[in-house]
Amino acid sequence: MLIYAVKNSRRFNLYDHWLHHKLVHKRDGFKWQVIAFLNDPKLMVVWAVLLASLLINEERNITALWVLATxxxxxxxxxxxxxxxxxxRPYKHSALEDGYSFPSGHVLGATTMALILLQLFGKELGSGFTIGLLIIWLMVVISRLSLKAHYPSDILGATSLAIFCFSISQQIFLAI
Known part of the structure; x- marks a missing residue:
């Protein structure tokens, strides 16, 4: 329904623009650019390869393959x-941003990686680890809005898509 609304509903998009305007003020600082850089979709692939390398080093080859495939x-x-x-993209977005807006690639990657890390290490490392991942994820969300790179529905769409794809991948992994 969200994809349909973003693509076809003028009223929904007007509301999304209005909400974006209300949420985003003048918070587009350097710290948000650093957070966006560290969670860039291309760099997220590097983080996944590093995680997979660590898993291979621990002889968890199937899990490493699952991380990369997910x-x-x-x-x-x-x-x-x-x-x-x-x-x-929203009006007056950062010159560093290119491409289309929906869904947010940064939030998609950050959500997916957080879910992967939570699945792999959440039980061992406890609630402090989970809270840390949530804080990092929220910082990525705020950075995308503060840098005027995305509308709120882009964030919602990316989060939903990441959870959906992670769930499918998890089911396939459990079947193996």
């Missing part, structure tokens, strides 16, 4: 969705 599958679905929806 992020790869999610990114592929996100790219296809971006190319099919063609949503333009």
């Amino acid at each position: 992020l790869g599958f999610t990114d592929l679905v996100g790219i296809i969705l971006k190319k099919s929806v063609h949503r333009q």
